[in-house]
Amino acid sequence: MATARIDLRIDAKTKAKVEKASALLGMKSTTEYLINLMEENATKVIAERGSMIVKDDIFDLFMDACTKAHKPNKALRDALAFTKNQGIK
């Protein structure tokens, strides 16, 4: 059940525009329109955050690099030694 609230301030011009758009889409209320928008956009933002799409050749190079992974370099090994030395868990 919808019991949580979002309160927001909006300038009159934008509010009128939003109301017009929600009426054009045949929404029952501006609230319904906004909830749909927020739900759709939030889903998209969350999905886009972690799922990356790259060009085919980049993907192949990436997979190749991951398969034939190089050994950790000196800087990285030194960073690990430094961290251990500092005793940070």
Add this chain to the structure above:
Amino acid sequence: MNWSNEFVVLDKELHDRAYFDCGEDELNEFIQQRAAKHMEIGISTTLILPASKSLPNGKYPICAFYTVAPGSIAKVTLPIPQSKKLPNYPVPVFLIAQLAVHNECKNRGLGKITLIKALEYLWNVSKHMRAYAVIVDCLNPDVMKFYEQYNFRVLCIIEGRTRMFLPMKTVGMLFK
């Protein structure tokens, strides 16, 4: 400001988020306003290194933090059946979505400590859920230089930021 000796999961009751300042608005805003929320709804996990002494309000300042999240990488085109050994479907990766050090703790090697702890955390996760690489998006050229020195390689440029990766196998060789 001196740090304690253990990274812990961010707790807004214990850790003073408002006091955090790394000099980058985007990162400050993230730890102050979004990190706890993102953890609550399951987008990402943030671990922080608290200071050894608390502030007058009883909360501990955050000396450094890192935020990790799961992700995937896929090709633009739909998979075409072919005899290639490498898969064409989306492959799982880990993201170090955020990593920052408080201004008062800079130039003491805490950046590399935080990176090592983030990699170690992800290495432990990978024992249960495999991933191919650790991905970072570099906010600016200095950040890119930081990761480059540890052999992170450029994957692509996205929205003006360089996206880099380090194979999980390399991380494995580091901790084994």
